[in-house]
Amino acid sequence: MQLRTQAIVLSVRAHGEHGAVVRCLTPADGAQPGYVRGGHSRALRPILQPANSVVGEWRARTDDALAALTVELVHSRAPLHAEPLAAAALTWATALTAAALPDGQPYPRLYAALDGVIAAIEAAPGARGWAAALVRYELLMLAELGFGLDLDRCVVSGSADDLAFVSPKSGGGVSRVAAAGYEARLLRYPAFLRGKASGGGAADWDDILDGLAMTGHFMARDLLHGRAAEVLAARERLVEKLKRAIS
Structure with missing residues (x-):
């Protein structure tokens, strides 16, 4: 096995006295783990920071063996780790990706989207410019x-009109009329994700928090249930920082 490609560093775990097992997300080959000799050295620690863009080269004698990995820095996000909100966002986005994706399965859309989220955080560390992108x-x-x-139609009426809520059980949209009397049991469907508004643009903070509550419910239930409590804790810290920042 031999692979050389640009990648985003997702996670770094100490292995042995000086080495590290590093997981990266690649454009065409998905999440790829590798052993970096001297990964905790003074020279490599700044390179092996989550969210950094690198060129990685993986080499292994067999497909089943953990590949040896060497890295070259393309772009450092180290300054962002000094910004509390930006650091929390980068920690969550990379930790989620590292925990959720299986090794070796291509997810080019996720690579492009993660690269875009990181770029948005870098452009606007204060969160206004990236929080909606993180929800997406x-x-x-x-x-x-x-x-x-399934957010295109109401799961009750089948109508695509006036969708304002999401069922926490089915994950389907619910119209305002169908939700009458049951609003407290439903998740809010933020306006910036609906119809034409979903293409971009600014979102207000209430909508962003509603979006994070919506996606957080389904990730905890379906994606990370029972195997990534520490990853969800990183998300909780990010949400709390966001709430404090806008209060």
């Missing part, structure tokens, strides 16, 4: 791994 990334993650939400 979480929705895409659910869809790519087989847990996509």
Whole structure:
């Protein structure tokens, strides 16, 4: 096995006295783990930071063996780790990706989306410019791994009009009329994700928090249930930082 490609560093785990097992997301070959000799050295620690863009070269004698990995830095996001909100967002986005994706399965849309989220965080560390993109990334993650939400029509009436809520059980949209009297039991469907508004543009903070509550419910239930409590804790820290920042 030999692979050389650009990649995004997702996670770094100490292995032995000096080495590290590093997982990266590649454009065409999905998540790829590798052993980096001296991964905890002073020279390599700044390179092996989650969200950094690198060129990685993986070499293994067999497909089943953990590949030896060497990395060259393309673009560092180290300055962002000094910004509390930006650091929390990068930690969550990369930890989610590392925990959720199987090794070696291509997810080119997720690679492009994660690269875009990281770029948005870098352009606007204060969160206004990237929080909505993060919600969209979480929705895409659910869809790519087989847990996509059905948000085009109301699960009660079949109508595509005035969708304002999401069923926490089915993951389907619910119209305002069908939700009457049951609003407290449903998740809010934020306006920036609906119809033409879903293509981009600014979202208000209430909508962003509603979007995070919606995607967080389904990720905890379907995607990360029982195997990634520490990953969800990173998300909880991010949401709390966002709430404090806008209060």
